[in-house]
Amino acid sequence: MKLNNFIFIIISSFFIFISCEDDVLVKPSAMLRLDYPKPEYRTINTNCPYAFSVNEITTRVQKKNCGINITYPKMKATLYLTYQDVRNNNLDSLLQDAQKLAYDHTIKANSIPEQPYINPDKKVYGMFYMINGNAATQAEFYVTDSINHFLNGALYFDAKPNFDSIYPAVVYLREDMRKIMETITWK
Numbered sequence: 001m002k003l004n005n006f007i008f009i010i011i012s013s014f015f016i017f018i019s020c021e022d023d024v025l026v027k028p029s030a031m032l033r034l035d036y037p038k039p040e041y042r043t044i045n046t047n048c049p050y051a052f053s054v055n056e057i058t059t060r061v062q063k064k065n066c067g068i069n070i071t072y073p074k075m076k077a078t079l080y081l082t083y084q085d086v087r088n089n090n091l092d093s094l095l096q097d098a099q100k101l102a103y104d105h106t107i108k109a110n111s112i113p114e115q116p117y118i119n120p121d122k123k124v125y126g127m128f129y130m131i132n133g134n135a136a137t138q139a140e141f142y143v144t145d146s147i148n149h150f151l152n153g154a155l156y157f158d159a160k161p162n163f164d165s166i167y168p169a170v171v172y173l174r175e176d177m178r179k180i181m182e183t184i185t186w187k
Helices: 002-019 092-105 163-183
Strands: 039-045 048-057 060-061 068-072 077-085 109-111 114-119 124-130 137-144 149-157
Touching: 039 163, 048 163, 068 109, 068 114, 077 163, 092 124, 092 137, 092 149, 114 163, 137 163, 149 163
Parallel strands: none
Antiparallel strands: 039 048, 060 068, 068 077, 077 149, 114 124, 124 137, 137 149
16 A cells, blocks of 8 residues: 555656646736727817817717716716806806816825916807816816806716826827817807
8 A cells, every 4th residue: 555655646746746847937917998089079169158178089068057968988987068158257167166166176196286278369268177187087277258258177087086097098088178178168
């Protein structure tokens, strides 16, 4: 019996050593590749007192009071545009509300850099907020002509905010938001 056990151990060891002859192959580090189409913009005219250029990959739903939801289906994101008339000296309260909406996210945001936007030829003045971190929204903006029109935009994803995971989409969508700001015209 001892001889059989000894032969079994030798044969098993032989197969174990033979099977381990392959060199270990180290796999190279991989990076997540997210390809978004090059944006192609077209101007949309609404039955509201403003028009702007929007990315072709979006779908749009016009809401009451000239609000528009711009959806990016493949990114599971929506840009909510809210329009309000400037009247009875309410511009200060509209500006304060827009700033408050952006800064309500300071609890979860790492930083909120502001970028002013001024286009006196088109009478468009505004602010763009990049909200960095695990906040509910990743970017907001407002534009106004300071006399009649006020438009506010906020970007939301249909997912729990994880800034590291959604960052490539955030960069792409922030550029779309800037394009809206740059192409807005008042009617």
